[in-house]
Amino acid sequence: MSRGKNNKSGKPVARAVAKYTVYNVNEPAELMDFLMQKMAGISRSKVKTMLTNRVILVDNIITTQYNFELKPGMKVQVSKTKNNREFKNPMLKLVYEDAYIIVVEKKEGLLSVSTEHQKERTAQHILNEYVKRSHRNNRIFVVHRLDRETSGLMMYAKDEKTQNTLRDNWQDIVTDRRYVAIVSGEMEKDGGTVESWLTDRKLYVSSSPYDDGEGKYAVTHYRTIKRANGYSLVELDLETGRKNQIRVHMSELGHPVIGDERYGSECNPLGRLALHAFKLCFYHPITGELMQFETPYPANFKTLMLKK
Template sequence: MSDIQEMVEDLSLLDSLATIFPDSSRTTLRRMLQAGRVEVDGEIIHSAKYEVKKGQKIRIRTRSEIAPAPVKKTAGGRPIEVLFEDEHLFVLAKPSGLLTVATDKMENNTLHSRAVDHVKRGDKKRWAYIVHRLDKKTSGIIVFAKSEDVKMELQNQFADRDVERVYHAVVEGELEGKGVISNYLREDKRLRVLAFDSKVGGSKEAITEWESKKKGPIYTYVKLIIQTGRRNQIRVHMADMGYPLAGDKEHGAQSNPLNRLCLHASKLSFQHPITGERISLIHNPPNRFLKLTKEN
């Protein structure tokens, strides 16, 4: 097959790719588009619905052309791990122990401050817009926007529960099976999160799906999917079940085997606000999580 294919009929870009790569699944072709590997007449196109006209030429870029050197530090020299980035948004992996944003104490080393440093590397006028947050003690995937409009579009998806959010955790105890926790959470005057079986003033619905993946005599490795994103939702829900997260002393944990909260945001899936494509990012939890079920 030639590196450049001239189209002989009008088709959507996804259908055009399907004619060029008949043995590839549509999922694979969409990933190719998301990765910026497809050019139409020299222009990189991300949208599967883009209309390719007869006579236009499609070129597939090699992986070496699109894969920049991984960014491991901000311009200021602080560590950063970029999972996905285009001109509209970017996705980072947050380490445990780092605030997402500054509190009223105005901390100057947060994931957001590192994100701002990152986008300003190429253009001092750019900014990183906060879409959602992870607790300081939680690690994993978090998305930032590069414009106010993209931020609002993404936040609407979170509010409408159109974003898939998967976590992995280690809980104390032998937990089997799977289930759904649904109740209402509210913060008290001390900012503690309390759970209620029915709606009370100021409370918000919280829904967590859980599934035991690997059970040991002391710890259990658990997969969790949250339909809502309340503060400390997973921590409160699992503690109320009698299985607090390892390392979560605030919610009743008796141990801290890894010197951190054993909770990791491992998957984030959302619709790209500009291209309309589904973006799915996976960041595996630390191997030490699963090892806890084998070592004890």
């Protein structure tokens, strides 16, 4: 707060210092183009840095997508102060955040949720510590999981109501959840679908072609992208989201994900499970807006598939 002129009582008047420069949107535009027009002379790289540093808001929501579609009536706010909540962690990248959800990209080797034996080295704990910087009572809520050795995109809720909305309506809210994997051997087909009932046996997940009353129905669609060097690069589209679903279904086809010793892989050329969640699309649980996120395939996936 800054001190302004005295009022009639002779006491100084407190005046709020503007924290943002506000630009009104009058016609449809992408965020990058809009900012470059309004902030004359600014470079694209500078705008990208500002987006990465999370100092750009649209209608009070932090926005990091350079191609975010602006509509007439919206307000774009550019923070005048340095962001003291900048998020940096070598195992976790913050992709998107608003008042209700957080989307992150997790590295392999990091647990999605805290367990009895591992509470701190988890995405859940890291994000909890991050949101508590704003208020000590803040916390994040688990919506879905990725296996420890799987990398890629994940979403968490920032309140229990949003968590329940996402969990109870997951099949309707999520429109596209896709993975890329490198599997052992050359796939016989260019594409197909695997269906079975999966049962969690604690140490592993078993699969049955029949409903025995214990398992959960699972459907995985696959598309072979490339075959090279005794491996296949496969894109996987999940219709259901069961524990170890992709790993079990690929093993059933006779092509386990490389690095997946539990389900039959006998090689590990990358030193990790070759499975990455690269695409996540869903309707925002509060606004209903279609949100679409995509990350590149891991660089070592591409290198391994280069024909020798």
